[in-house]
Amino acid sequence: MAKRSAAPPAPRRRCRAHAVPLLHRTPHRFLRLLGATALKAARRRLTAKSTREVARRREPKRPEAADETRELGVEARTPDTAAADVAGKYWAHRHSLFSLYDRGVRMDAEGWYSVTPEAVAASQAARAAPGDLVVDAFAGVGGNSIQFAARGCYVVAVEIDPHKVALAAHNAMVYGVEDRIEFVVGDFFRLAPFLRADLVFLSPPWGGPSYIQAPVYTLDMLKPKDGYAIFQAAQKIAPNIIMFLPRTVDMSQVEELSWLASPPLYFESEENYVHHRVKGITAYFGKTAGSPSSSSKLG
Ligand code: MGP
Ligand code: SAH
Numbered sequence: 001m002a003k004r005s006a007a008p009p010a011p012r013r014r015c016r017a018h019a020v021p022l023l024h025r026t027p028h029r030f031l032r033l034l035g036a037t038a039l040k041a042a043r044r045r046l047t048a049k050s051t052r053e054v055a056r057r058r059e060p061k062r063p064e065a066a067d068e069t070r071e072l073g074v075e076a077r078t079p080d081t082a083a084a085d086v087a088g089k090y091w092a093h094r095h096s097l098f099s100l101y102d103r104g105v106r107m108d109a110e111g112w113y114s115v116t117p118e119a120v121a122a123s124q125a126a127r128a129a130p131g132d133l134v135v136d137a138f139a140g141v142g143g144n145s146i147q148f149a150a151r152g153c154y155v156v157a158v159e160i161d162p163h164k165v166a167l168a169a170h171n172a173m174v175y176g177v178e179d180r181i182e183f184v185v186g187d188f189f190r191l192a193p194f195l196r197a198d199l200v201f202l203s204p205p206w207g208g209p210s211y212i213q214a215p216v217y218t219l220d221m222l223k224p225k226d227g228y229a230i231f232q233a234a235q236k237i238a239p240n241i242i243m244f245l246p247r248t249v250d251m252s253q254v255e256e257l258s259w260l261a262s263p264p265l266y267f268e269s270e271e272n273y274v275h276h277r278v279k280g281i282t283a284y285f286g287k288t289a290g291s292p293s294s295s296s297k298l299g
Contacts, residue, residue, distance in 0.1 A: 096274050103174050106167045111141035113209050116244055117279055120272040121147035124242055127288040128153050132198040132298050135237050137188040142168030144201055149177035157183045158191055189225065192233040198298040199288060200234040203244040217246040219253045231257045239265060240286035240298045247271065247278045254283045
């Protein structure tokens with residue numbers, strides 16, 4: 001179900017977003033200045049097993065609840081209930097999160113409840129064109145970065161938690177797309193002023209599974225900063241932005257984000273379903289608004 005806003009009067013602009021050469025094997029000098037770490041060490045450890053070796057693995061064991069509780073506790077749930085979810089509900093959904101889960105995909109607790117389901121991530125990635133440079137600002141365990149890379153985009157995957165970056169880099173190898181993704185351990189807000197790309201993808205923390213308890217999710221509930229601050233940081237990188245948000249989000253606030261640019265950005269939103277259940281709302285801004293079939297080079 002897609003909705004396209006007629007509000008912004010601006011014509012489609014063809015202003016080119018300049019890409020900085022971030023995709024070399026060495027980290028960009030700006031990133032180095034900021035103390036960001038490219039994932040070389042983690043990669044070295046992970047490449048010990050080739051993607052093919054990873055693919056040959058048998059059906060993985062169900063994760064031990066104890067392993068998964070380590071990073072829980074972001075909200076008012078007890079580790080026990082959260083671990084039970086990880087072992088139950090999320091485990092049952094593993095193939096809709098990653099279709100290649102059985103080939104060795106790795107997750108942590110936050111990854112289980114935050115990763116964008118693969119079909120949703122693929123449809124979001126379809127708004128980019130092969131060859132586009134994409135910044136995935138909150139990369140998590142790699143659900144979105146992998147799908148952008150599989151689409152033929154080059155991806156700078158920013159994630160503040162080094163453990164998650166190691167998991168995402170491993171998962172990218174499972175999917176055979178590691179050569180298209182540059183992983184950066186860092187704070188998106190510190191890095192944003194130094195990045196340029198064709199498209200920014202935003203899937204920030206929503207505050208954990210308890211986000212659903214609020215009848216309406218307002219943009220100030222996003223973490224680690226409110227939705228306006230996140231959007232403004234992304235605008236420094238590119239005028240083409242995709243945002244994945246809770247299904248209960250206040251849509252009028254989301255649409256207002258397009259007015260933070262002058263002239264206002266084109267805007268479109270859609271509900272994302274998996275097995276007939278709505279999982280979230282995707283907001284498309286700038287040239288990403290419009291049907292995927294019409295997608296051409298964004299920059
Ligand atoms: P959900 O609404 O918490 O659960 O997450 P679900 O599986 O729909 O449970 P049900 O009982 O209603 O069926 C739905 C989707 O939202 C997840 O698959 C994630 O992709 C995404 N998601 C959920 N959370 C809590 C977050 C989050 O904190 N951050 C991000 N970026 N995505 C999230
Ligand atoms: N789209 C991802 C899930 C993102 S969850 C996927 O499909 O896997 C949100 C992520 O944002 C979490 O992993 C969290 O560690 C990360 N994060 C939180 N604050 C951040 C910041 N300031 N900069 C970069 N990443 C951050």
